Amino acid sequence: MHQGTKLIPADFLAPTTSHNPLRGSLHHRILLSNYFAQPEALAFGKSEEQVRKEVGPNATEALIKSKVFEGNRPSNSIIFPQLTPATLGSLIALYEHKIFTQGVIWGINSYGGNLVSPGHVYTDKINPDQMGVELGKVLAKNILAQLNGPADVKGHDSSVSDLHLLDFIASHVSYRRLVSSTTIRSTGRNN
Numbered sequence: 001m002h003q004g005t006k007l008i009p010a011d012f013l014a015p016t017t018s019h020n021p022l023r024g025s026l027h028h029r030i031l032l033s034n035y036f037a038q039p040e041a042l043a044f045g046k047s048e049e050q051v052r053k054e055v056g057p058n059a060t061e062a063l064i065k066s067k068v069f070e071g072n073r074p075s076n077s078i079i080f081p082q083l084t085p086a087t088l089g090s091l092i093a094l095y096e097h098k099i100f101t102q103g104v105i106w107g108i109n110s111y112g113g114n115l116v117s118p119g120h121v122y123t124d125k126i127n128p129d130q131m132g133v134e135l136g137k138v139l140a141k142n143i144l145a146q147l148n149g150p151a152d153v154k155g156h157d158s159s160v161s162d163l164h165l166l167d168f169i170a171s172h173v174s175y176r177r178l179v180s181s182t183t184i185r186s187t188g189r190n191n
Contacts, residue, residue, distance in 0.1 A: 009074040012039055013091065017082040035077070045071025 014035040018028035051067040052059070078094075080087050103110035142155075 003069055007073065009076075010039075010042065011076045011078060013078045013080075015080055015083045015087075019082070035079075039075040039077050041069065041071075042073035042075050043071055045069035045073075 012035055014032055016032075018025050021028065046067065046069045048064060048068050051064050055063060055067065078091070080091075099110045
């Protein structure tokens with residue numbers, strides 16, 4: 001993000017208060033210092049002149065070039081009192097609204113199956129991305145049925161089966177009852 005060739009806007013989020021104020025909230029203060037420092041580094045970077053002063057006259061040109069950061073990289077900083085369920089819900093709503101607004105500006109329906117015409121009128125054209133979401137739902141139903149135990153895990157591509165992700169999940173969580181296709185009650189971890 002600092003030195004790459006693509007401009008990647010970033011959001012930094014942080015609570016002012018930790019849920020675990022150990023050692024006088026030392027770790028949280030370290031996290032907050034990074035919360036403030038990274039957006040500053042993205043915004044202002046480090047010039048070649050600053051780097052030369054930092055590394056001294058004996059530094060190689062390669063080292064100097066590797067430490068130069070252009071800056072002028074956009075970011076948002078969002079700070080809130082403490083991460084609570086209400087705060088998390090507000091953050092989710094904020095991002096959903098952002099996606100909706102971008103969709104309106106760009107003439108796409110971010111959450112539905114139909115595209116939006118340039119005049120912001122819904123058309124009967126199917127949003128191709130929606131078909132990917134539908135495929136994901138079908139695959140999720142198959143995977144959900146296999147989460148009952150490691151022996152049930154079969155028929156997946158190498159990104160799942162070679163890494164034995166479903167075996168791992170199934171061996172660390174025992175499922176007592178499937179409440180619905182989206183809610184699972186866990187009885188706890190197996191040790």
